[in-house]
Amino acid sequence: MSSFDTYNYDVLVIGAGGAGLRAAIEATANGVSVALICKSLLGKAHTVMAEGGIAAALSNVDERDNWRVHFADTMRGGQYLNDWRMAELHAKEAPDRVRELEAWGALFDRTKDGRILQRNFGGHKYPRLAHVGDRTGLEMIRTLQDHGIHQGIDVHMECTIINLLKDGERVAGALGYEREKGQFKLFRAKAIVIATGGIGRAYKITSNSWEYTGDGHSLAYHAGAELMDMEFVQFHPTGMVWPPSVRGILVTEGVRGEGGILLNREHKRFMFNEIPELYRLQTADNEEEGWKYTQGDRLAKRPPELLTRDHVARCIVREIKEGRGSPHNGVFLDISWIKTKIPNAAEHIKKKLPSMYHQFKKLADIDITKEAMEVGPTTHYMMGGIRVNADTQMSTVPGLFAAGEAAAGLHGANRLGGNSLSDLLVFGKRAGEFAARFAKENSQGVIDDRKVEAFVQQALEPFERTAGDNPFQVQYDLQDAMQDLVGIVRKEDELVKAMHELKKLRERFSKVRVIGNREYNTGWHTALDLQHLLTVSEAITRAAIERKESRGAHFREDHPQKDEHSGNCNLIIVKGEDGQMLVKRMPLRDMRPDLIQIIDEMK
Template structure:
């Protein structure tokens, strides 16, 4: 029988990024006891990597902006696979969440008359992103953390959850371990909010930090929750490509929002060739309402570099494949050209993009005020995740909620830049509120201690093997498979090959071996994370095989066009009674007539 520390909470929040912190704050505000789990240290959440801004229709820079335009932009960017109710709530509530963050102490960049400044971003019709230079995510985490520590929330840092526990059909708690000492921990809870972020570490090239191993997706799936839209993995167009030690680190879309242009090795702006006919016609027919962006107080045509991320990423891949890439297998991103347009451009760049300036100076010895950066696509964000109710954020398992990147629905087939941070605030608040209400209305469900002891024995098995697979090698091989066969451009034979390779990796995982003891054993941690990575990788691949069309971030070379029949449904992943992974189609819910009218008016 294993020994473990036991904790009791009304609401347990797993994940301490923007969504997790906002959920914990809201739950505590409703008077329930709250526990918050951090896989690493409090404040070291991946939210800090979201640099460009928070998308919210504040209308501070362009008075034509409003929630209806934001709603329409989000649906258009998501190729209309979005949960329309989530998109409506998000667009309506994002401005209040930003103002709330400001009231809690967030220091935003300002317009000349003192309002929150907003910048342009890809896929947004008007300048909409409230920002703090290019450190917006860091400011969000700082603000939420500073506010949250006064709310009576218990924080468990460097703790990883291994399994969710149920009492009957209802959530009952979670079982995990302390990373430093390896001590097991049992958390009893009436409601659980999953806010664990994404799956980037399933790929070799990613902007995501080591924590992003699909934990929340796999935990929910194994507990019986449904996953949705798992084929839609966003590859951010611009990550660093050189030197190799920093490959994949994010280069914010804010560079392009401030005027950065993409160039091939012939110094050509190749994105002009990629403007969809719809927008070419828009610009030609109606110059005033066409593609525009704001820089200071000056209006100009909106550049093609600010097309949606999926589109820009594929254009960059095309340039590289056709031999027009940069020396290190990327393309050039140049912000220094604005020296010919505005006075004191170097100071302007350093003010607007301080993190990018220091990042390239320190890591690549490049001064972005004088020379272009080399960039290429990097695995960045997961549109798919746990299927939730739009209003409450509860999954298909009673008492299990999800918010942020771990939840699906808002973004559809492709996320617009900046919508992630407002997503965290809007639905983090909603998840915390409804988790607290659920907890207040229910007695704790009973946990079976035999199940807990069985889980503990399973996770210690790698220590008992004298021979077996190296977990680090297994993770490397998995990342190679996903990068090469389930990447930006997909086709049937490669996806089927990936499924075969994943099955082999799963078999090898059954023989994984670790050495040493349980105290801060990275090999053991990697071995436990691997099961989650294998689960989400299989879900991504199975969904990618099933969706035989190209839509948003999912591009099939063998099915390059949209298919109306396939495009009218979401793909749902569920665990079968025999443990097998099943994929089913679910037709989209009909949109309300008033929202259809908004979409039609914005076209």
């Protein structure tokens, strides 16, 4: 038998970003013992990369804003595939979660009369994003950590969970290992919250950090939970494209929210060329109307650069494919031009976008107050995830909860910028609350030691092989295949080819070999991550094949139109009895009449 440390908790939270921290804080406030698992170090959460702001209808800049408008914007952005109950709860509760964050010490930019300032963002009708320059995610994590460390939460840093454990149908614990020493850890828990973020590292070009290997999605799937909306991968329109060493690093939508415009090689604003009818009434029709740069602009029309991310990303790809891209295969994003509109523009830009100014100055030797940036689409966010109950955040496995990017439902076919930070606050709180309630109402489940031992031996197999693939090469080839075959623009023959490639990659994964010992062995870590990357890549590809239409972030070149008949459903990924991955169609739930009325009024 292998030796490992054993821990007992009421609630185990896997993931220490915004959703995980908020869930842990809420669970502890409900009087249960809580452990927080960090794959990296506490504070190194991907939430710190969120720059633009937190979407919440505070109505501080425009009193016309309210939860109803926010709800309608979210549903429209998600092409009405959203879980409408989640969208309702999110829009109603986001303002309280932001004020709560402020009460815990978060510092926000302010209006002249001292209220939280809000900025324009893509897909939002009014200025709605509460922000701290372009460092909002960093401020959120700082605030949640400062508040959370006083709540009695046990934190296990540089610890990776590799399997969930069950007692019958319900979850009972998790098996993980210390990344530094390679020592295994067994966590017994009455309830588990998955808050592991997204899947970006399945693609070659991504804004996501190394931790984003789809762990939570895969862990839940193999434990019997259902995944939903996995075909909807958001490609952020603006990531850095030059130099190659920083390709994919996020360029916040806040640049466009502050007046940045997109230009092609000919230095023309191409976003005016194709404005969807759905947004035409809200979008400026010419450059004179559409250049807005300042918060608090009361005009109803927005510049076309602030259309939804899926649309902007496809327009950029079109310019590049048709030969109008920038020298390094992107397009230009120019904020410097606002010097023609406002005095002291350089200082304004440095104040509003300090991280972007320093990022481009240090990484690309570009002064964004004087010259344009080169940007292009980058894999950014997964709308799909673990299917959960809208009110409780519990998955289809009793005792297993999910929140943040790891959970599905709120965003539908496309997420609006800023909704991710309010999502993790609203549903992180709910997941922690109901996980604590579940833990109080249920006893500790029984864990089969033989299963634990089998999982341990399985994790150590790469050390025992004398021949086999390098795990880094398998991961690189996987990222290549997903980028080329299951990217922004998809078609049937490429998706089928991707399935064949994934089958071959899975065979190679079963034979990967690592050398050295278990102490901080990055090859071993990569080998263990591969099982998750392969699972989520297969789920994305199978769902993309099944959805034979274009909607939101899922664009099929061979099916460019929306199918209002067969497309109005969510695709569910389940593990069959034979271990094969299956795709099922789930009809949309009928929306409450009062919410239908809100959407009709907003149209």
